[in-house]
Amino acid sequence: MTAYLANLATLAAIFGILAATLNVAVGYAGIFSVAHAVFFGLGAYAGAQLALLVVPDALLAMVVAALVAGGLSLCLALPALRVRGEYFVAASLGLQMMATTLFTEAKGLTGGMGGLVGIPRPMILGVEVPTLALALTALVLILLATWLMARGSFGRTLRAIRDAESAAEALGKNINAAKALAVAFACAGAGVAGALFALHMSFVNVESFTLDQSVLIMAMVIVGGTGTLWGPLLGAVLLLSLPAGLSFLPFIPPTEIGAVQQILYGAAMTLLMIFRPAGLLGDMRTGRKA
Amino acid sequence: MSGAAHPLVCRDLSISFGGVKAVQGVSLALPAGKVLALVGPNGAGKTTLFNLVTGNLRADAGEATLDGESLLGLKPWQVARRGVARSFQDLRLFTHMTVRENAMSATERGSWFWQAGDAKARAARVEEALAATGLSDLAESRAVDLAYAERKFLSMARILAAEARIWLLDEPASGLDLSSRQRFAGLLRAANARGITICLIEHNLDVVAELADEIAFLDRGVVLAVGEPQAILRDKALAAIYFGERAA
Ligand SMILES: Nc1ncnc2c1ncn2[C@@H]1O[C@H](COP(=O)(O)OP(=O)(O)OP(=O)(O)O)[C@@H](O)[C@H]1O
Numbered sequence A: 001m002t003a004y005l006a007n008l009a010t011l012a013a014i015f016g017i018l019a020a021t022l023n024v025a026v027g028y029a030g031i032f033s034v035a036h037a038v039f040f041g042l043g044a045y046a047g048a049q050l051a052l053l054v055v056p057d058a059l060l061a062m063v064v065a066a067l068v069a070g071g072l073s074l075c076l077a078l079p080a081l082r083v084r085g086e087y088f089v090a091a092s093l094g095l096q097m098m099a100t101t102l103f104t105e106a107k108g109l110t111g112g113m114g115g116l117v118g119i120p121r122p123m124i125l126g127v128e129v130p131t132l133a134l135a136l137t138a139l140v141l142i143l144l145a146t147w148l149m150a151r152g153s154f155g156r157t158l159r160a161i162r163d164a165e166s167a168a169e170a171l172g173k174n175i176n177a178a179k180a181l182a183v184a185f186a187c188a189g190a191g192v193a194g195a196l197f198a199l200h201m202s203f204v205n206v207e208s209f210t211l212d213q214s215v216l217i218m219a220m221v222i223v224g225g226t227g228t229l230w231g232p233l234l235g236a237v238l239l240l241s242l243p244a245g246l247s248f249l250p251f252i253p254p255t256e257i258g259a260v261q262q263i264l265y266g267a268a269m270t271l272l273m274i275f276r277p278a279g280l281l282g283d284m285r286t287g288r289k290a
Numbered sequence B: 001m002s003g004a005a006h007p008l009v010c011r012d013l014s015i016s017f018g019g020v021k022a023v024q025g026v027s028l029a030l031p032a033g034k035v036l037a038l039v040g041p042n043g044a045g046k047t048t049l050f051n052l053v054t055g056n057l058r059a060d061a062g063e064a065t066l067d068g069e070s071l072l073g074l075k076p077w078q079v080a081r082r083g084v085a086r087s088f089q090d091l092r093l094f095t096h097m098t099v100r101e102n103a104m105s106a107t108e109r110g111s112w113f114w115q116a117g118d119a120k121a122r123a124a125r126v127e128e129a130l131a132a133t134g135l136s137d138l139a140e141s142r143a144v145d146l147a148y149a150e151r152k153f154l155s156m157a158r159i160l161a162a163e164a165r166i167w168l169l170d171e172p173a174s175g176l177d178l179s180s181r182q183r184f185a186g187l188l189r190a191a192n193a194r195g196i197t198i199c200l201i202e203h204n205l206d207v208v209a210e211l212a213d214e215i216a217f218l219d220r221g222v223v224l225a226v227g228e229p230q231a232i233l234r235d236k237a238l239a240a241i242y243f244g245e246r247a248a
């Protein structure tokens, strides 16, 4: 039971990181991406390969994963951010679909459908460390970074861009540079989550990095409250515990859990958007018609 | 028509949208430290002219210079960093940010984690801008919760805090009542006294008569007249165009 809870807590922390970092793009900068799982995957593969081929050092794995995911996102975001909001969503959707195929086909790097197996336990300076401690520490640091960023001038710049891009630009802000930095931060965070995920599961394959996963992360952000510090974390915990909670209910046959879960997700999202459009922790005054 | 006497100059600026010649061959120079009012009927091309100067639109032909250096081809944020601030007809406030954050954001041009210049000086400029626009008591309210006139003044507070040398104001006084208009006039005069050069788009000719040092009359993308307010406002032909009594 302890192992079960520790596993759940580790996953909650990892998905908390994913939701919190996606929130920097969606909630603060108003950049809607449905490709967050791509960068989660890049980080996972990078971290896994590093552990498998070089050294199972957790810190190194996270740093490399952050650099790979953040760096690639920057290369992709710079051209993609030139397009208007609606088109960016479409572009990120295209990226997600392309990446799923690439992850499946690039067997040398990703192990294809079979994935990468036997990823060694994470160490720091040669000592094995529990992934729960790693994940919680990373989550705290990322939330702290987000909090510092949100209350500083960069957070204000992102919110200004979200509210009125042309006015922000007319005040002398290089909006593409600011957006690119927000995306790189968000995706580097996803990369860290990926490395943690690979080290925790000791197995990764493409199924964790599909469009479904991106949508789930987006749902966590929206359910919890976009543009809030704690909302995405709450969303991650809620949406992760739902399947776990359902499996404890005796009257639902195990084979039906998936379907029940889908229906509950759908119903909860719909009700939430009607009654609390800004999410559970969101500002009640936003999101409604004036 | 350039240099110290006229910091911002347009020469033969033109742009068409499909068949609409929104701005055709406009030449105009803003007198330094003065208010030039840009008047003309709806659709005359006033806002389009601003958009050409600020880099929001690309001119088909012509030139716009600031202190003799071309502005054309620059991005809006680059034009802003050269000292040109503009307001928008539809305000474009940062709606979910507070009044103070709106003004604060106007002092922050750096796109990344740091800001150039002294943070205390920037904060002081924000408080000054809020005081001058009468918004100090509303500093913690969100822009979206403000009343109409307060929103207009918040748009002005952003301009004040931005610390620009040239202000391009798109109908900032429309719909203001008399006392608000007086406060607004005070803002412009104080800015002029500090050497700020202003181009003001305004429909209300009483406001224009009160504030303008010079008037440019724009119609169908063409400057029909530029000159002293008294001369322009008395011109019967211009009045006929302005009040829609134009012969086909
Ligand atoms: N981006 C655009 N695309 C197409 N047509 C445009 C665009 N911007 C302006 N126009 C057209 O150019 C003409 C001039 O418009 P503009 O907004 O500059 O007028 P204005 O003088 O500011 O009018 P108003 O007093 O109503 O604000 C109009 O016919 C308008 O429809």
Ligand SMILES: [Mg+2]
Pocket: B046, B047, B048, B089, B170
């Ligand atoms: Mg206009």
